[in-house]
Amino acid sequence: MLAAILVMSGIALVLGGILGWAAIRFRVEEDPLVEKIDAILPQTQCGQCGYPGCKPYAEAIAKGEADINRCPPGGEDGVKRLAELLGVEPKPLDEGLTHKPKSVAVIDENLCIGCTLCIQACPVDAIVGAAKQMHTVIPELCTGCELCVAPCPVDCIHMEVIKEDVSSWKWRYPIISLKRAA
Amino acid sequence: MQDYLLILLGTVFVNNIVMAKMLGLCPFMGVSRKLETSLGMGAATTFVLTLASGLSYLINTYLLGTELAYLRTLSFIVVIAGIVGFTEMFIRKTSPVLFRVLGIYLPLITTNCAVLGIPLLNVQAQHNFVESLFFGMGGALGFTLVLVLFAAIRERLEAADVPLPFRGTSIALVTAGLMSLAFMGFAGLIK
Numbered sequence: 001m002l003a004a005i006l007v008m009s010g011i012a013l014v015l016g017g018i019l020g021w022a023a024i025r026f027r028v029e030e031d032p033l034v035e036k037i038d039a040i041l042p043q044t045q046c047g048q049c050g051y052p053g054c055k056p057y058a059e060a061i062a063k064g065e066a067d068i069n070r071c072p073p074g075g076e077d078g079v080k081r082l083a084e085l086l087g088v089e090p091k092p093l094d095e096g097l098t099h100k101p102k103s104v105a106v107i108d109e110n111l112c113i114g115c116t117l118c119i120q121a122c123p124v125d126a127i128v129g130a131a132k133q134m135h136t137v138i139p140e141l142c143t144g145c146e147l148c149v150a151p152c153p154v155d156c157i158h159m160e161v162i163k164e165d166v167s168s169w170k171w172r173y174p175i176i177s178l179k180r181a182a
Numbered sequence: 183m184q185d186y187l188l189i190l191l192g193t194v195f196v197n198n199i200v201m202a203k204m205l206g207l208c209p210f211m212g213v214s215r216k217l218e219t220s221l222g223m224g225a226a227t228t229f230v231l232t233l234a235s236g237l238s239y240l241i242n243t244y245l246l247g248t249e250l251a252y253l254r255t256l257s258f259i260v261v262i263a264g265i266v267g268f269t270e271m272f273i274r275k276t277s278p279v280l281f282r283v284l285g286i287y288l289p290l291i292t293t294n295c296a297v298l299g300i301p302l303l304n305v306q307a308q309h310n311f312v313e314s315l316f317f318g319m320g321g322a323l324g325f326t327l328v329l330v331l332f333a334a335i336r337e338r339l340e341a342a343d344v345p346l347p348f349r350g351t352s353i354a355l356v357t358a359g360l361m362s363l364a365f366m367g368f369a370g371l372i373k
Contacts (some may be wrong), residue, residue, distance in 0.1 A: 003249070019268060
């Protein structure tokens with residue numbers, strides 16, 4: 001029993017000593033900026049930024065290869081702190097990264113002037129109506145692409161979030177593709 | 183000298199660590215998607231495995247002996263983890279290029295069961311120090327060979343017209359099985 005404890009702690013001590021010595025002996029002077037950026041990132045290693053982890057993303061920011069707004073777990077607050085550190089303007093989170101809830105377009109029928117601009121914009125023909133007649137969206141056909149929102153001259157189209165229920169819930173896509181492996 | 187050559191050939195082809203002993207399947211499936219990454223993983227594993235089999239031989243013979251044999255697995259794991267950590271720091275300092283190639287694979291080796299398996303097999307086969315080194319290096323070279331071959335096949339598989347239910351991991355496992363069968367052809371090469 002005693003011998004076992006001695007042997008194991010001996011091995012651990014020697015290895016710990018060697019590793020500690022190696023950490024000092026083989027210290028690599030890194031860009032201190034990378035460390036500072038890495039300290040701000042949330043260390044969730046989620047890969048949503050397109051890099052394998054927080055450290056590679058920090059390195060990419062330091063090199064100027066990546067934008068500062070690609071970290072959804074860090075949120076607006078994280079972007080703001082990164083902007084302060086790097087002395088650049090804070091910007092909103094990259095839209096493609098934050099997961100948007102599925103929604104459909106809804107036309108406020110009281111405001112619609114019947115200009116047909118949204119009908120022309122709709123890629124799936126989900127809007128019915130005729131010139132000078134009120135238009136409306138068929139929610140079953142609407143894909144939520146938001147292409148009809150911009151052309152409307154009276155801003156009567158808005159997006160409404162679909163509540164998740166048994167008929168609309170789907171498995172989330174789990175795969176986050178990494179831009180580069182090394 | 184001939185003995186060592188036989189050990190080397192035997193571990194690379196006949197008793198291949200992946201194909202015959204079914205060890206190290208996790209990195210075998212995990213990093214065999216691209217040829218370059220599989221080469222990097224193979225090189226890192228070879229380095230660590232050779233060191234690990236030598237060091238665990240020393241520990242087993244001079245520290246553990248027979249009465250502390252039950253500490254074998256535990257101490258081998260600790261030593262392997264230590265070697266991997268040291269290797270990572272050493273390579274990082276001495277060769278940034280190599281570190282960029284091997285960097286992310288080095289920590290993965292800690293959890294590669296082949297790296298623990300080979301020192302334990304060494305003990306079982308009662309190899310001496312030099313034999314252990316050759317056994318370790320041969321095992322790792324065999325691992326690298328199979329990994330690279332498999333990666334080459336998988337790169338072809340990407341372009342192949344695979345039936346939908348077989349796509350991805352399933353066809354990879356089927357391929358691995360066929361490769362294992364093919365490696366059985368080497369049995370009898372060395373008595």
